[in-house]
Each structure stands twice: as C-alpha cells, then as structure tokens.
Amino acid sequence: MKIVVCFKTLADYPMLTERDWRVDEQHQVDLAWVRQVYNCYDESALELALQLAHDGPDAAACETTALSIDDSRADLFLRHLYAVQYDRAVRIDCGEEVDLRFNPLAVSLLLASYIREIGGQQLVLIGSEGGMGDNRQTGFLVAERLGWPCIREVIDVVPEESRECLCVTSRREGAVLTQTVGLPLVLVIGNVLRSPYLRVPTLKEKLAGKKKQVLVLSPTDLAIAPDNLSGNDRTLVGLFRQRQDRQCVMLAGENAREKAKTLYHQYLAERLKG
Amino acid sequence: MALSREAIVEQLQKIAGPEQVITDEQVLKENSHDRYRKLQSVFGIYALPLPAAVVKLTDVEQVSAVLKFLNENKINCVPRTGGSATEGGLETIVENSVVLDGSGMNRIIKIDADNMLATAQCGVNLEVLENQLRAQGFTTGHSPQSKPLAQMGGLVATRSIGQFSTLYGAIEDMVVGLEAVFPNGQITRIKNVPRRACGPDIRHVIIGNEGALCYITEVTVKMFTYQPENNLFFGYALDNMKTGFAILREIMVTGFRPSIARLYDAEDGAQHGFDQFAEGKCLLIFMTEGPKGISRATGEGIEEIVARYDECRKVNTQIIENWFNHLNWDPSKVQAERDFMRKNLNLGFTTEVSGNWSCINTIYENTIKRIREEFPHAEDLTMLGGHSSHSYQTGTNMYFVYDYNVVNCAMEEELEKYHVPLNAMIVEETLKAGGSMVHHHGIGKYRTPWTKEEHGSAYYILKALKDVFDPNGIMNTGTIYPLK
C-alpha cells in the first residue's frame, strides 16, 4: 500500500500578539520571523499514517510519502519526517508568483496531480482544516479531482483483518461510524482517537534524516501551467484577525471555600449532571 | 515508641484543627512526589510511602506548634509550597511523613514603596506578587520559568534563579529579611536592613535549606522600578559554544549587565524553533533593560563586542522577543506535557550545573561527549544539548537538557534506566572539571551522593547546621544530606 499525507506548516499563531498583526496593502501579514509548526490536524494525519504503515502487520509492503506545497522553509519539517521514518519527502514549490492562500482549487490541483502523475499512491490522508481562515475544502477537492471516495472526520484507521481493506472510524453528526472500505481512498482527518502528536525521532534518526534529500517539484513537473493556478473562485478583499473574546466573571466570596461553592452551584453542578 | 499513623493524624487534628489535616488518599498520593517522578504520576504509579497527612498551614504559631509536635515525636516532615520542585525535594521517602503545605499562607503583607520592600507569606505565588507590583510600577526582578507555579517559600528554600538574573541577581540577592520556624518550634525573624556587619549573614542558613533545616513562613524581597518600555532584544547565530562562552565572558567582564544573557547550542535551540532561522547554529540571546540610557548603552556595548567575532550573524530581534514572551510554564503547559508523555512515552529532564569561565566549555564538551559515547541507551535519546542562562563576573551555568523515548522498560524502571545515569554523568563531569553540581534546582534527594564531594572540607559547616538545627533529623530526610 502506498500512502501519501498532505500537510502544511503554519505560523504558530498563539505566539502572536495583537501588535504583530500588521496587514499590508497586498493583504499580507509578515510572519517570516514567526516559528512554524505542523498544522495540528496534519500532524495527527502524519502520525496515523505511520501507525498504519509501520506498526501494522504489513510494514514491509507499505510506502509512506509526506507531501507539502511550500517554500524551502518546509524542508526542515520534511527532513524531520524522514527522521520519523517517512520513505519519501516531497515539496511542491510554486515560487512567489502564485498566491495559494484561500485557494483550495489550486492546492487540490497540485496535490491531485502529484498523486496521479508521480506518486501513484492509493491512500491519501489530509487534515480536515488548516488554521485560521481556512476553507475545509482541500481534502474533498482532492478526492473529487482523483475521482475517489472520501471519508471526513476520520478519527482512526487500521488494516482490516483480511488486509485487503481498511477499517475506518469517523464521526458523523454526533455518532461514531466504523466502515470497511477498499482503496483508493481519501481520508480527511479530524480529532484522532490515538496520539494526536507525531512520534519523536531519536538523535540517530534525526542525523540520518538530515542527510536525506527532499524531492522538490515545480508545477511544470506536474504538467500544470502557471495559468491554471492563478484562477481562484474568490477574491481576497480584506484580512482581519479573528477575535476570540472571552468573558470573565470574578467570583465573589469571603474565602476560597465560599468561592468554590459558588463555582460549583452556579456553573458546574448543572453541567456535571449532564 | 513511634506514634501510629492514626495517632499522628489525631494529634495533628488537635493542634491544627480537623479541617486543616487532609488524609484523602488521592491528595496524599499527589503529595508524595514531585516532578522528578513526572512520568510515573501520569500513569497513576505512586511508588513511595504515602504521607500520614497533609497539614494545611495557616499562621506562624500553628507552624511552630506542628513542628514542635513532630520534633518531639521524631516524625519526618516535608515542607511544601508551590509543588514545582524537580529534584525529589518533595518526596515522602519515610513512612508516615507529614507534608506541611504552606500554600494557604498566601497573603501579601506589605508593599513598602518608600524602602522598596515587598513582604509576602510563604504561599504567595510569585506571579501574583509580581503582577501586583507591576500594576504599581515595580518588579521583583525574579522571573524563573516556573513563575506561574512557584511560591515564595519554595523559591527561597531552593535558592531559585530567574531569567533576568544577570541584572537583578538570584533569590539570595533579593531576599532582605525572613521569618522561619525551626523544628523545636522556635520562631525566628531576620530584620529588613540594607546591609550589616553583625556576624555571618544568617539569612544563608535559611535560603537554600530545601526544607531540611527549617520552615520559611514569610519573606521580604527587594523591589525594583519596572520599565519594560526600555527593553531591547538582541540575537546572534554562531557556530561554536566555545565562542559563545568567550563572548558571554567578555560582556560580563567588561562590566555590562544585560538582564538576559543566554547561549543555546544547536540541539537545544532547535527545541525552541531557532533552527528555522539559523539551522545547525548556536544562538546568543540578550535582553537589556533599566533606565533608557542604560538599556541602550548596554545594548550598544553588546553589539560592539559581538561585532568583533566574525562567526556571529545577527538574527531578527522579533524572533527573540517572541520566544521570550512564551517561555514561562503555567499549569496548562504542565498538563500539555503530561498528555504528551502519556501518548508518546517521551519525556525530558534537565540537570543544571555551573563552572568558572576557564572550565565551563570543558564541562559542556566532556559531558556531551561522554553521554554520546558511554550512555548505554543512547539510541533512545531524542534530544541532548543545553544552554547557559545565568552569567556572572567569574563564570556561568550550563543547563543540560535531555529527552528520551521510554523503550522496553516498566514505568517503575524508567528513572533508573535513563534519568539517573544521565544525571550522574553530568554531575561527575562537572565536579571533575572543578564546577558545581547544582546551579539552581537544589540538591533534592537525587544528587545527595555527591553532596560531600561538592563541599569538600566545608561539608563540616554544612553538617553542623543539620546537627544543631535539626538534631532529630525530622526535616525532609534525605534532602541535601545523604541518607545514613
């Protein structure tokens, strides 16, 4: 089985203060100095794929690829993925001309083209969303372009007993659904049941990962003309920081005991009953 | 004859009041250890004897009465405040110990802006005190990463140090006066004066005692003017730790006092994401503060010195400022670490040592080399590196950081397999090179095999303190002083 996990890295948004959000005339925020992290759903997808490939009975027959569309800053992450035993690390570099923000049509075209033209994988794992202002469409569009079935909100995946199929667990309108499905398949990964964190490579593995080459491809390598990427079905007209205001109530009371009582009776008791 | 567990609880209830004596099993479990056994606690393993009770302390007279009772009946006690200890200082290794929890003594007693003195009970959380001071334009200058967790009693008891130490000093430079209770119930107060020459500085019997000599009930620390608007940040990537130590030395010896002066090796820097801006490089970080002119002049001095080293390349100061703003550990970070440990069976520890300028690089190089070559489970290490974060006129510290995957061993054996031997190698290499085996976490219960070697002939003085102040050996047995 050949598995590809499509991932992206994001600026570590919680690290930013209000003052850091300066939007310029091109609707760009300078995040070059902000630490990048794996998009959390993608990180879960990356770990899930490793569990499926390496911890299962058919480890030798599985090949894992990590794929990202990014500039060279992502190479550090791709080499890290080599260190945690990904077989291939691939980056699609579109240069600075193409704005892929809020453009799932272009992103899905690049990903699907790679899978069809070069990778030849039968299983695609992709995070359900990718950070602030995300559209949650990329996974579905990749499936659409490949013409493959797609399961959303996946929380676990293991090989089915006969090993011909996969046993996929997902959430659907509050219920948990487990289904046995064949390949090819696109899985859109939600809040996974097992570890949401990527495993940690040893020093030796990190050293080995550093020595490996990331395969860098351009849209042309995927037989995509730059014009095909520039079209977007939406136009960016403004960029605002999502505000997450919270209300705070200071508990009144003579001492901690009284305050705890108020907390329990007014805020917790009802919820705990449920 | 030793009192039974039930009798201890009964007597304590009479002295402190039944509400102050906690015997709930889960509370006892949580109070039987500290972060030294952080992995075990995640899996609900409590291997040490559970204390007979946790006593919630309320005032100095009550502390005195409780200690007197424990002393007369030779019952071991473990003082505790914020519970953020990392070296086993909070472990209840003796059967039927009593944990003395001072976290309820959390009143800020006085903020004296005229004399620049802040007085707080032992259970005042440092962040609470600091925020209150900042609102009035002052600061303690003390900012350990555990600021949101630690409390004044523990901070003094461990000789803690904060991130701005190069300017403000460590806790021993900040403490002016103290109140402490000794095992026989004696309440002592050391008055608040700027300096005196009236015999040895007795504050140092109390500061750093790790609960092994007395119970600290109240602390008075200095206040400084808070002027963060003048803070400036500087960061430089470089190839070698040796060069970094040389630069730190030159800055200190020339007379500059940045509040932060740090040197990360490439491995440790990568943990903070510095590799994204300077892959494979060491990193020097500075923050200057104080009145505008001083902050600027200190910054200029640093820039001038660093410019003489071709190896250094300046990095965007926003990276440094951003990193700095997220360094502290609040309870949510502790919880995130617990989740991560549980799910990945991967965890990290630190061992902090110090050395003069002439030996610090030797300590760094020899330690890393020895661990790489001799540690039998090196294949399970996922991180090995460190940084220097507190510099002085005469030398600096080295904070070794090591993470590992727990592989093929029971949870109960994890410490013996990994942390204990790694810690031992760091301590041994440091002592061999002439450094000190503990820079700021305290000896706790696991570096005691080297206490005598650390102090050499001066162990005579250290031992005398225990003999005189805690002759019955009831104060935090096994801490600082090796078990007999």
Ligand SMILES: Cc1cc2nc3c(=O)[nH]c(=O)nc-3n(C[C@H](O)[C@H](O)[C@H](O)COP(=O)(O)OP(=O)(O)OC[C@H]3O[C@@H](n4cnc5c(N)ncnc54)[C@H](O)[C@@H]3O)c2cc1C
């Ligand atoms: C995430 C994290 C970051 C940290 N960063 C730093 C740092 O930057 N700098 C630093 O110096 N340390 C650091 N530490 C270590 C720890 O926070 C300090 O040692 C701190 O001073 C402990 O304070 P506490 O109130 O939590 O004490 P506790 O953990 O409750 O106790 C610590 C020790 O002091 C004794 N003790 C506690 N209260 C009293 C008292 N009232 N009288 C007598 N003895 C007492 C205890 O018996 C124990 O031996 C860190 C720890 C963590 C977990």
